[in-house]
Amino acid sequence: MILRLTRRYRFAAAHRLHAAAFSQEANQQLYGKCNNPHGHGHDYVLEVSVAGPLDEATGRVANPAVLDRLVAQEVLACLDHRNLNAEVAEFSDAPPTTENLLRLIRQRLLARWPETLARTRLAGIRLYETRRNIFELAERS
Amino acid sequence: MFVTRRVEFSAAHVCRRPDLDEEANRALYGPAANPHGHGHNFLVEVTLEGEPDPLTGMVLDLKQLKEILRQEVVEPMDHRFLNAEVPPFDRVVPTPENLAVEIWRRLTPHFNGRVRLHAVRVYETEDLWADYFGESA
Numbered sequence: 090m091i092l093r094l095t096r097r098y099r100f101a102a103a104h105r106l107h108a109a110a111f112s113q114e115a116n117q118q119l120y121g122k123c124n125n126p127h128g129h130g131h132d133y134v135l136e137v138s139v140a141g142p143l144d145e146a147t148g149r150v151a152n153p154a155v156l157d158r159l160v161a162q163e164v165l166a167c168l169d170h171r172n173l174n175a176e177v178a179e180f181s182d183a184p185p186t187t188e189n190l191l192r193l194i195r196q197r198l199l200a201r202w203p204e205t206l207a208r209t210r211l212a213g214i215r216l217y218e219t220r221r222n223i224f225e226l227a228e229r230s
Numbered sequence: 231m232f233v234t235r236r237v238e239f240s241a242a243h244v245c246r247r248p249d250l251d252e253e254a255n256r257a258l259y260g261p262a263a264n265p266h267g268h269g270h271n272f273l274v275e276v277t278l279e280g281e282p283d284p285l286t287g288m289v290l291d292l293k294q295l296k297e298i299l300r301q302e303v304v305e306p307m308d309h310r311f312l313n314a315e316v317p318p319f320d321r322v323v324p325t326p327e328n329l330a331v332e333i334w335r336r337l338t339p340h341f342n343g344r345v346r347l348h349a350v351r352v353y354e355t356e357d358l359w360a361d362y363f364g365e366s367a
Contacts, residue, residue, distance in 0.1 A: 090331065090362075090365065091363075092327050092330065092331070092360055092361060092362050093360065093361040093362075093363075094326075094327065094358075094359070094360050094361075095358070095359050095360075095361070096357060096358050097356065097357040097358070098357075143327055143328075143331065146247070147247070147258060147323065147325075148245070148322060148323035148324070148325040148327055148328040149258075149323075149325055149327060150327055150360070152258060153260075153358060154257075154260055
């Protein structure tokens with residue numbers, strides 16, 4: 090019996106969208122107010138979905154506390170209340186768009202997946218930059 | 231086409247296994263292992279799949295779905311202590327996963343014709359939910 094369990098997390102971070110490959114003017118045109126040199130921030134909402142067989146003994150697909158720990162250590166610790174451009178190495182040259190953030194989160198979760206949630210697979214990640222801008226990576230089963 | 235109906239019920243539960251000691255239960259279920267129980271406003275989303283009837287323009291009559299959900303979910307589970315009053319939760323741990331499976335079992339006999347049960351989602355809180363898509367998924 091395969092089920093999917095989803096957990097929602099929140100983090101707040103500052104960022105500025107600016108691509109080194111383009112001129113000041115082109116950046117301004119491309120990213121608009123997100124290019125403000127002083128930066129701005131969001132309350133991100135992150136949904137992590139885990140799929141796997143139901144453990145009949147525990148009634149669980151995964152222990153939410155284990156997922157919480159993984160997300161806290163691998164995602165929230167380096168993103169929550171941070172300046173993404175200044176404090177996250179991956180964004181020292183790549184713009185911290187929500188697409189790039191989603192890829193970073195996936196990579197960080199998958200790196201420690203086998204040691205934490207081996208019975209399950211990552212089924213998908215959804216990231217809300219605002220209530221209106223939502224980005225999602227679905228994993229193929 | 232998918233049609234989803236939401237229904238809510240408020241209930242107490244305990245997530246605890248009698249064969250495990252206090253420490254193991256706490257590690258597995260956290261504060262939900264408190265033997266006295268606690269409660270949630272569970273939110274259930276039931277998604278059906280089918281094509282609209284050419285005459286009515288509806289996949290199914292939502293009044294009918296509402297009545298099925300009342301009968302199979304709200305009536306037996308609302309304002310109950312799940313472990314004590316709602317089988318199989320006297321022997322099955324009432325996690326959101328098991329609730330989704332049980333609600334699926336109760337609903338699926340109602341939809342074996344033109345309309346098919348596609349998914350049952352059970353929100354234990356707005357930050358934790360389980361989806362079940364049946365045996366074939």
